[in-house]
Amino acid sequence: MDEADALTVFAALSQETRLRIVRLLVTAGPDGLPAGAIGAAMDGASSSRMAFHLGHLERAGLIRSRREGRSILYSAVYPTLSNLIAFLMRDCCDGHPEVCAPAVAALSCTCNASNEDAHAGRRL
Amino acid sequence: MDEADALTVFAALSQETRLRIVRLLVTAGPDGLPAGAIGAAMDGASSSRMAFHLGHLERAGLIRSRREGRSILYSAVYPTLSNLIAFLMRDCCDGHPEVCAPAVAALSCTCNASNEDAHAGRRL
DNA sequence: TCAATATATCAAGATGTGTTGAGATATAGA
DNA sequence: TCTATATCTCAACACATCTTGATATATTGA
Numbered sequence: 252m253d254e255a256d257a258l259t260v261f262a263a264l265s266q267e268t269r270l271r272i273v274r275l276l277v278t279a280g281p282d283g284l285p286a287g288a289i290g291a292a293m294d295g296a297s298s299s300r301m302a303f304h305l306g307h308l309e310r311a312g313l314i315r316s317r318r319e320g321r322s323i324l325y326s327a328v329y330p331t332l333s334n335l336i337a338f339l340m341r342d343c344c345d346g347h348p349e350v351c352a353p354a355v356a357a358l359s360c361t362c363n364a365s366n367e368d369a370h371a372g373r374r375l
Numbered sequence: 376m377d378e379a380d381a382l383t384v385f386a387a388l389s390q391e392t393r394l395r396i397v398r399l400l401v402t403a404g405p406d407g408l409p410a411g412a413i414g415a416a417m418d419g420a421s422s423s424r425m426a427f428h429l430g431h432l433e434r435a436g437l438i439r440s441r442r443e444g445r446s447i448l449y450s451a452v453y454p455t456l457s458n459l460i461a462f463l464m465r466d467c468c469d470g471h472p473e474v475c476a477p478a479v480a481a482l483s484c485t486c487n488a489s490n491e492d493a494h495a496g497r498r499l
Numbered sequence: 500t501c502a503a504t505a506t507a508t509c510a511a512g513a514t515g516t517g518t519t520g521a522g523a524t525a526t527a528g529a
Numbered sequence: 530t531c532t533a534t535a536t537c538t539c540a541a542c543a544c545a546t547c548t549t550g551a552t553a554t555a556t557t558g559a
Contacts, residue, residue: 254398258391265385266517270378274466277474286536300518302537321526321535329474332467336478339460342398343453350401350453354460355479390547410506424548426507445505445556 252334256312260335263311268293269304273313276327283326285319376458380436384459387435392417393428397437400451407450409443 252260264270275292276283290301305325308314312331316323343350376384388394399416400407414425429449432438436455440447467474 254391254394258389258394261385261389261394265382265389267378267382268517270382270385274378277466277471280471287534290536297519298536299520299538303517306537318526318536321533323536329467329471330477332463332474333477336460336463336475339456339463340478342401343456347401347404347451347453350456351460353454353457354464392547411504414506421549422506423508423550427547430507442506442555445503447506 252338257335257338259311260313260331263308263313266304266307268296268300269308272304272308272325273327273332276314276325277329277332279326281326283314283317283324285322285324287322289325376455376462381459381462383435384437384455387432387437390428390431392420392424393432396428396432396449397451397456400438400449401453401456403450405450407438407441407448409446409448411446413449 264273271293272289275289286301286305289305290296290298293301305314305316309316312328314325315328316325340351388397395417396413399413410425410429413429414420414422417425429438429440433440436452438449439452440449464475
């Protein structure tokens with residue numbers, strides 16, 4: 252993820268309705284939810300309002316859609332969130348571990364996968 | 376960091392000049408840089424333009440300022456970035472480790488501080 | 500105190516964003 | 530095919546954001 256991508260994603264997440272949609276879909280899992288159910292969860296937002304925000308999020312790569320019968324199901328694109336977090340950490344971690352360390356430590360879950368140095372606590 | 380704080384920070388980071396300022400100040404370290412130097416690094420942005428964006432970032436809690444002689448030095452507030460990263464991970468990690476794991480793994484530096492489970496690779 | 504430097508404030512204009520309401524499109528079932 | 534359901538598209542408006550240029554404030558040194 253480069254700076255331009257990050258800007259797009261930050262803009263997508265800087266609006267209350269959109270941030271709530273993303274959080275809802277992240278917790279909803281890979282199957283996602285139909286647009287109508289998402290709208291109902293957003294204080295019963297109108298369909299045009301939902302289309303505006305869902306389209307915005309989809310263009311930013313944070314969610315994707317698929318039709319199923321009459322409904323259109325939206326689901327979170329997890330790698331985009333991962334990449335955003337990695338982007339935020341990138342400039343800090345080298346030289347400024349005080350940014351990454353608390354964030355990582357705040358997780359009850361900890362780093363494991365594909366990281367041989369995890370147990371060494373080497374640099375961060 | 377709650378949702379309202381996160382929205383403010385996302386909005387602050389969703390503008391090219393401001394994102395570049397934050398990245399510059401994060402790498403510049405705790406001493407920070409004078410407003411003029413930051414403006415010079417932003418394609419020679421005008422003082423009013425810089426004041427607008429620096430004020431925006433300061434209100435969002437991403438940077439802070441202190442006067443030193445004729446200059447005003449701006450520096451990154453690292454905990455705000457940490458908290459934002461933790462906020463992004465919060466809804467994902469429980470149940471959707473596929474978000475946090477790649478982000479953490481992407482770091483060449485790894486978690487150590489105040490995390491006894493780091494070597495176990497227990498949940499994430 | 501005066502001039503120079505560094506930065507902030509203010510008003511105005513251009514542009515971007517979010518909401519609404521009306522209408523269009525697509526799917527499913529009678 | 531007709532109707533109902535689910536969602537999208539479009540135009541218009543209100544509001545927010547960003548930039549610019551002019552001006553004000555604060556600090557330093559002569």
